Amino acid sequence: MWKKIIVVSIVSVLIVCGFLDVNSLTPVQSAEGVSDVSVRMKWFFAGTMVPWFYGRSSGIFRRHKINLSVRPGGPDNSSVKLVAAGSDLFGVAGSDEALLARQKGVPIVAIGVIFKDSPVSFVAHSDSGIKTPVDWSNKRIEIIYGNSEEVQYRSLVKKYGVHGQTEVPYTYSLVPFIERKVDVSIAYSMDQVVTLKRRNIALTEMRAKDFGVNPYGDVIITREDTLRNRPELVRDFIAALRDAITGAVSNPQMGVHTLVQAVPTLSVDNETAVWMATIPFLKGPDGRYLLMDRERWVETRSLLEEFGFLNSGLNLDDAVKYVDPM
Amino acid sequence: MVRIRTAMIAAAMIALMVGIWAAACYTFKLPSYLVPNPFEVLKVIWGDWAVLISHAGVTAEAALFAAVLASGLAAVVGAVIFFMPRLSSPTIISIITLQSFPAVALVPLLTIWLGNGLSPRVALGSFFAFFPQAIAVTRAVRDLDREKVEFFESLAARGSQIFWQLVVPSATPGFFAGMRIGAPLAVVGCLVSEISSSDRGLGFYMLVASRRLETAQVFAGVILAAGMGLAAYGLVVVTERFLTPWRDVLAIE
Numbered sequence: 001m002w003k004k005i006i007v008v009s010i011v012s013v014l015i016v017c018g019f020l021d022v023n024s025l026t027p028v029q030s031a032e033g034v035s036d037v038s039v040r041m042k043w044f045f046a047g048t049m050v051p052w053f054y055g056r057s058s059g060i061f062r063r064h065k066i067n068l069s070v071r072p073g074g075p076d077n078s079s080v081k082l083v084a085a086g087s088d089l090f091g092v093a094g095s096d097e098a099l100l101a102r103q104k105g106v107p108i109v110a111i112g113v114i115f116k117d118s119p120v121s122f123v124a125h126s127d128s129g130i131k132t133p134v135d136w137s138n139k140r141i142e143i144i145y146g147n148s149e150e151v152q153y154r155s156l157v158k159k160y161g162v163h164g165q166t167e168v169p170y171t172y173s174l175v176p177f178i179e180r181k182v183d184v185s186i187a188y189s190m191d192q193v194v195t196l197k198r199r200n201i202a203l204t205e206m207r208a209k210d211f212g213v214n215p216y217g218d219v220i221i222t223r224e225d226t227l228r229n230r231p232e233l234v235r236d237f238i239a240a241l242r243d244a245i246t247g248a249v250s251n252p253q254m255g256v257h258t259l260v261q262a263v264p265t266l267s268v269d270n271e272t273a274v275w276m277a278t279i280p281f282l283k284g285p286d287g288r289y290l291l292m293d294r295e296r297w298v299e300t301r302s303l304l305e306e307f308g309f310l311n312s313g314l315n316l317d318d319a320v321k322y323v324d325p326m
Numbered sequence: 327m328v329r330i331r332t333a334m335i336a337a338a339m340i341a342l343m344v345g346i347w348a349a350a351c352y353t354f355k356l357p358s359y360l361v362p363n364p365f366e367v368l369k370v371i372w373g374d375w376a377v378l379i380s381h382a383g384v385t386a387e388a389a390l391f392a393a394v395l396a397s398g399l400a401a402v403v404g405a406v407i408f409f410m411p412r413l414s415s416p417t418i419i420s421i422i423t424l425q426s427f428p429a430v431a432l433v434p435l436l437t438i439w440l441g442n443g444l445s446p447r448v449a450l451g452s453f454f455a456f457f458p459q460a461i462a463v464t465r466a467v468r469d470l471d472r473e474k475v476e477f478f479e480s481l482a483a484r485g486s487q488i489f490w491q492l493v494v495p496s497a498t499p500g501f502f503a504g505m506r507i508g509a510p511l512a513v514v515g516c517l518v519s520e521i522s523s524s525d526r527g528l529g530f531y532m533l534v535a536s537r538r539l540e541t542a543q544v545f546a547g548v549i550l551a552a553g554m555g556l557a558a559y560g561l562v563v564v565t566e567r568f569l570t571p572w573r574d575v576l577a578i579e
Contacts, residue, residue: 081360101359105358105359106359145525145530146534146538169442171434173434173437175434176438309538
C-alpha cells in the first residue's frame with residue numbers, strides 16, 4: 001500500500017515539474033527593477049551571436065535593467081512561434097519569416113534589423129568556371145526550399161535566365177559540395193563560406209546582394225502586445241543591443257571569448273572567423289546598427305510577393321514598428 | 327461481428343479524440359499557426375487532396391521498397407543464424423548496437439553515396455525497419471524446436487531441406503511479427519529522409535508547410551503519414567493471412 005502511495009507521489013511530482021516553466025512567460029521584475037528577459041536566436045549558437053553574449057557578460061544589458069537569457073534556435077525551435085506563444089520575449093528571425101508570420105495573423109512585429117544586407121550566397125569551386133548566376137545553366141544546384149533562400153535563388157534564376165539546371169535539396173551538410181556531387185551550393189556568407197575557406201577549399205562566392213537581390217536578413221521580433229504594454233522595456237532592449245553590437249565590433253576577441261565561455265563546445269578560431277564575417281552585414285549606409293529603412297522593407301516585401309512567398313496586400317505598418325531608443 | 331464492433335469502437339475513439347481536439351482549440355482560443363482546429367485540417371485535406379496524394383505516393387513507393395528490402399535482409403540474417411548457430415549471439419548484439427546509431431546522421435552520407443531520389447529514402451527507411459524484423463527472425467530461428475530438427479536429421483534430410491521445409495514455416499510467424507513493427511517504421515524512415523534531403527514526398531511537404539507557418543498543412547501531412555503507417559500494418563496482416571493460412575491471425579492484436 002505504502003509503496004503504491006510513494007510511487008504515485010513521485011510520478012505526480014515529476015509530471016508537475018515537467019509542466020512547470022522555470023523561466024517566466026512575462027518579464028519578471030526583481031527588487032532592483034531589473035527585468036528577466038529571454039531572446040530566442042534563429043539558429044544554433046554561433047559566432048554571429050557574439051553581441052548577445054558580450055552584452056550580457058559585460059553588463060551592458062544589466063545597465064539597461066535587463067537580465068538577459070539567450071536561447072538557441074534551430075530547425076525545431078522556431079523563434080517566431082516561441083515569441084508568439086510567449087515562451088520568449090524577443091527573438092531573431094528572418095525578415096521573410098517576420099512578414100509571413102504577420103500575414104498569417106501571428107501577433108509579432110519586427111523592431112530592428114540585424115543583417116542590413118542578405119547574407120545568402122551561392123558557392124562554386126573556383127576551378128569550375130562558374131563565376132555568376134549566368135553560369136548556373138545546366139548545372140546541379142543545392143537549394144533550401146520554403147523560405148527566403150529559395151526566393152532569392154528563384155529571383156536570380158529569373159533575372160539571369162538560368163535554364164536546364166538540376167535542383168537538389170540542401171542536406172545541411174557541406175560534403176556533397178566538397179565531393180563535387182553538386183556544382184553550386186547555397187551558403188551563408190558568415191557560416192558555410194567561412195567553414196569552406198577554413199578548410200582551404202578554393203571557391204567562388206556569388207552573393208545574392210552583389211547580383212541585385214538583397215532583401216533584409218535577420219531581424220529582431222517581439223509580440224505586438226509587448227511593444228504596446230512595455231514600450232520602455234523594448235526601447236531599453238534595443239538600446240542595450242545597439243551598445244552590445246558596438247562593443248563587440250570594437251572588441252571582437254573579447255566578444256568571441258564571452259561566447260565561447262558560455263558555449264564551450266564552440267571553437268575560438270572558428271567563431272572569430274564567423275564573427276568577423278558577420279560584422280560587414282550589421283551596419284547599413286545609415287551607419288547605425290538595428291535601424292530599419294522603410295524602402296528596404298518595401299523591397300523585401302516586393303521580392304517575397306513576386307515569387308508567391310507572400311500574398312499581396314500586407315500592410316508594412318502592421319508588421320514593422322520603428323523603435324528609436326534615446 | 328467482432329471485427330465490426332472493434333472497428334466501431336476504434337472509430338468512436340478517433341471521433342472522441344477529434345472532439346477533444348476541437349473543444350480545446352475553441353475553449354483555449356488556440357491560434358491556428360500553433361494548433362489548427364480539425365475542421366481547418368479537413369479543409370486542407372479536401373482542398374489539397376491531389377497534391378497530398380501525389381506526395382503520399384512518393385513516400386509510399388519508397389516505404390514499400392524499404393520494407394521489402396528490410397524483410398529480405400532480416401530473412402538473410404535468419405538463414406545465417408540457422409546455418410551458423412555460433413553467430414547467433416554476436417549477431418543479436420551487433421544488431422542492437424547498430425540500432426543505437428543516430429539514423430538522422432546517415433542522411434547526408436546516404437545522399438553522397440546514393441544521390442538524390444528513391445535510393446537514399448529506401449536505404450534510410452529500410453534502416454529503420456530492419457532492426458525489429460531482424461531481432462524477431464533471429465529469435466524465431468533460435469527458438470526452433472530441436473526435436474523437430476533432429477527428426478528431420480534422422481530422416482537424412484539435407485540442411486537446405488530442413489531450412490525450407492521446417493525452419494521457414496516455423497519462423498514465418500515470428501518474421502511477420504517483426505514486419506508488423508518494421509513496416510510502419512519504414513514509413514517513418516522515409517519521412518525522415520524526405521524532411522532532410524528530398525524535394526518530394528510527405529516529409530518534404532510537411533517541411534515546407536512548417537516553414538510557411540501552414541500548420542494545418544503540417545497536420546494534414548501527419549494524418550496522411552499516420553494513415554500510411556496503419557495501411558502498412560494492415561498490408562502485413564493481410565499478407566500474413568495469405569501466406570500462413572494455418573494461423574488464426576487477428577487484424578488487431
